[in-house]
Amino acid sequence: MSADPASPTPSLAGHYDAPGHAGGEPLVARLAAAFRAAGCDPGHLSLDEVAGIDQLHLGGRRASRHLAALGHLSSGMRVLDVGCGTGGASRLLAAELGCETLGVDITPAFVTAAEWLSRATGLAERTRFLCADAARTPLPDRRFEAVWCQHALMNMPDTAAVLAEWHRLLVPGGRLLLHEVVAGDNREPLALPVPWASTPAASHLQTRQALEARLAEAGFVPETLEDVTESALAWRQKHSRREGGGEVPAGPTLPGPGLIFGERFAEMGRNLRDNLAAGKVRILAGCWRLA
Template identity: 75%
Template structure:
């Protein structure tokens, strides 16, 4: 395991390291306590733990619609986490999806949740570094990535790998956290990092420049910060700002630990202060600029 993978494991599965129980075991027990059969779950029941990005399922639907995702598309979901976007793309858009994540605990949960929701025939999951995958050239029509690049120190290598994996003219559908314009430092912890050394935010300009250098032409790119902030404010109230809790289904605190409410508040405040922004976009793969 690389240092990068160890840092991400320590961040995304901190409660597991302390308790000695796997994330899958903890979540299965939580579903049983909520009165659910952990081997037979609905997409609504798992919604609280299966899309660990701003906007939840609504944001994933928006990105898929923006990219015109067609039934039968072969999709690589990079940084898939617990697999929620992979399952949504399979169930609602007819995609054939492989989810990829460097965090083994997430990949284990993703496979279990797909089996439990009856979507294991159209989704499968792989534990690997996004910059170095064991997948064949030209395997995918679409690379899908939501809130993952800010965890990747070498984006150029990741973009080169995507180019190898995509068919000619394939597309990248991206929903990403980027650095804002405020000069003040990021309030930590946030959902993707507890320390500044493990946060790899880039500005929108810098990210788009890297995409262009990597051979990706923008089709449409839009700033969705305001809607993301409204969503985060609503969820911060639910997580500890005075709103009574909803049904006792598992939520992200079981993954991140008790610090998750603070992470959510910090993310809300970072968005409001323009320390971070959120973009969604569609990019088409061409030749890298170095080949021109």
């Protein structure tokens, strides 16, 4: 993410907080109102209640738990959550594994929401958040035992600069955990919009081969790498049915990603489903160590 964190590019800010960027209420105000409408106290929320808006990646919390297991994360580890969005992975790692987490995102509305959600879930003392460019953070060298990144590299045009920054921030032998969208074998144009991009210029997908080569050049040694496309597609198909009204939830509906992305989110979800099914994108999950 190469934009100035104090003023992200209009396309990026407009994409990730479309209602707020269009002059609507701030993201936190929209979310708080939606939680009240669902019968929840916005000042005291559970991790289950916020799961729909703090895990903005394929597979939700299950995918995050799987990635944590691949990286053998444990209590006390210092983890940098890059492209943290609204902070769901940071909170999950802190609450379930006892990690010390710092989430970084370039979108100010996401960072503000992440801080609010951590306060509301009682995790403000165990999670911190920073609005910054992933390629240029104001953090000290060798600060973290692990770098964590889910569905964010495809928004970063300068992969080499980002990987160099991660190399700087990790302790010797530190771990890099990636859950990433990559280009598939079907090179036909993507159906757009998708959750990470509304235009081709905003999407920086790499092939698996290119990503692995860049990681090796940056000094990262692979430990485990899985193609989790089939499970991601099944998860996306289920959620597309729900978003399209095919599954009627019992009771009040908790806030979901539509409040963040706006009215087009259902279309984004359908397009992502179709791109996965057509082999235009694939999903990887893996762990690397700093050589």
